[in-house]
Amino acid sequence: MISLVVVALVALPAVTGRDSFPLSSYPMYAEARPAMATFNTAVIIGPDGNWHRLSLDWIANTDDPLVAQSLLSTELHRDGGETLCTEIIDRAPNASPPTIQLVADRVDLQTGQLLTRTVHRECDP
């Protein structure tokens, strides 16, 4: 009986539709994903105008891409990325403040080709 109750509790979030912990209803990798996707991320613009990607650690102080992805999404929604920009610049390894952009990259999932880039915010040094 206790087993059935616990199993029911584990399945409960699937019924209520509210993701939580430790009972989750998130359908991980369940959708039929299209061949293109848009990712929020951050890039650094060099003096020569070329851009380079920032690491997970630099952007979000984490080694988990899920956490970084979630942080970018939340912060862009909350204040347009202003707070996150400050944190990223504070974590810059060099004394001279770099030019950082928070961007949304649309990518072909099979080839990795960058299709389009939208600049959410250019971080003020």
Place this chain on the structure above:
Amino acid sequence: MIAALVPEGSARHLGIFRAAVGLYTTVYLIVRAPSFLSLATNDAQRFDPVGIGRILTGPPPAALIHLLFGATIVLGAALTIGAAHRIIGPLFGLAVLALFTWRSSWGQILWFENLVAVHALVVGFSPSADAITWPRRSSTAPDHQRYGHPVQLAALITVTTYLVSGIAKLRIGGLGWATGNTLANHIGFSAQRLAVFGERQPVAADLLLDHTALLTVAAIALLGLELGAPIIVLTGRRIRWSWSAAMVAAHIGIALTMSVVFAYHLIGLAILPVLLARDPRATATAEAG
């Protein structure tokens, strides 16, 4: 029928599961300490409590988190050796639940910790330290339902998570999920998500992306393993081991192609209770005999 629902079990099997959960959690916390502790000083505005954390109006003070973190490691070590279990067990289960809930309350639920937290509650609130303890007990507890039930419960929870995953794939992705293209796009998504953060892509992603026929076989096999999971707890030893080996292989494949590492599942601890639970048919046969 009753034997199938509440089978007898050995104190030794339950003790093995307890020690495994305790050791895993302790090592996991030590290895991931920087990740946990860096959150303690996170921007309070990012606190988005989930689960039991919803009773909080704001993030707990960093000092309290440091205390909880240290205490959980000590409790985990004590649980591993089976010390003072009537006190340590429940405290460990609740501490793991509280700590992992707090960690998932910063905008991203960390799904790879869900099953560990639930299993920690099972071993913490069951008589799981009547064997496999240090120092070793002088007497051996006879088989009893109180030992079989927690292992069976943990096994049911594990197979339910797989069943729900399989149902979600069919319900949301439809039969199209079983085509190699969908799985290829999931692998590509994980690879590109790492790439946009300047990280190295999964070692086997490119290899599999060139072979969609192989991915179709993998997708169908994974669906079969997940949807068939509940039946496994009613089967004999050979089928359980085969299914368990296939699930571990699936997690290894996912790690190599998508860099999605569910360590608790990958090293076989998630399916350990499935292997330790007594075959209910054997129990029923023994009772009939």
